[in-house]
Amino acid sequence: MNKKTALWCVPAFALGVVVLTGGPAFAATGDASYQGTLDAINGSNGSGTVSVEVSGDQATVTQTVTGLAETFDGKPYPHVQHIHIGAKGECPTTAADTNGDGVISTTEGQPSYGEIGTTLSTSGDTSPAAGTDLTLAGMGANYDYNRTFTLDAATAASLEAGTAVVVVHGLDPATLTKAAQDAKSDLVPSLPLAATSPALCGALSESQANMPDGGVGTGGGSTSSGADMGLLALGAGALTAAGGAVVIRRRLIARG
């Protein structure tokens, strides 16, 4: 998801062309690559993507999250996040809510996704011990996370076995029933249940394709009066949506 390289449809691109003579798809990298889409759980309405590139004992996690609860006690919401390991490698369904309070707590989800293997912390400790350290958590409604760290053996084994699951925690209490709002966290009794309950969940699978960066430079411009681009209603809608994101970006820069 590296966006720093601008992409152009110019002849200069031809300089980089090498015709390869086949070989396995991952010949160039050699190491393992995993990915998952992060889907809303407990009605969080958030979403995201995550990829894990493993090279030797080093793992690079690249994650994008949007639409989560934005504030907690008037401050940016600390969303603790982990790679859970060693169970079915699945995200729980509402059937996992065994106490029937309307919230799948972190504990109730464990038969599906297992215990914490790695804490996706913003700095320092990545072990399970850092699992509920709010000072090391992703913050706010939308964030990018990109970190390289030493992968422990248990998480590495779970990735290989296809049982690793990324879980992002932290719900907006306002979306919960009154009883659930008043309930205490199953992990940290000093926190409310909302603070540590799962908000996003995505099972990690080995990547089928080696994801390149950016778009594709496939135009030389000799027919510049225009190729036959069939205009798509939904494509136009997506472009409008992108315009909205650009506006958001400008606002953020202005705020920064």
Add this chain to the structure above:
Amino acid sequence: MIIPAEKRRRGSRLATAAAVLLFTIGCTATGFALWGNPPPSRPPASAAVSAPSQESVSAAPSPEPISVPPTPRVDRIVGPTLTASEPTQINVPAIEVDSVLMQLGQNPDGTVQTPSLDEASPAGWYTGSPTPGAIGPSVILGHVDSRVQGRAVFYRLGEMRPGDEILVTRADATVAVFVVDGVEEYPKDDFPQFAVYGNTDHAGLRLITCGGEFNETTRTYPNNVVVYASLVSSHAA
């Protein structure tokens, strides 16, 4: 409780992520609307659900519950798939494309290679993607135009519509038959990697070229056109 001070270090990266996500959503929505496949039948994933009942079968009183090891999930596969075999030729009757296929890897900067613009270039299969017909997102790239040949191999790609056929001949002398699910256009600087190159539950194919209004000043196209297709059948070449 410790709540960290507000940080604003993420700036524009954050909104770029938001833009990528918006495209992913738009694309996914189209994909679902256009996929005519019936809901997938569930393979024995439900085996995990029945596992606890084994406990109640053991009638002998047991002080400790029998530990049932968790069953790892089985990723379900929708539709037909073929074993891996490299592609040699692509034929798209709807837009009169008939091209041999070259092989394309990645440039040193991590972007995908494209065919040479100095000669009449064929389309190319991205070797970092599955071979056409295997499970996953197989990727074939072609130029929309070039200074040497004018209209290039994928000049008419934006005309493709759901239901159109794409035939890919493979080294094992089979022809993989794909049907188009959807066609999308994305700005290159907000290209949705997960929608295009991300894992799929079927044998998928993506045809990619440049799109949008050519910029005479920068001599670039701002967008990419992506055709999404799924394997429906195969036959001998």
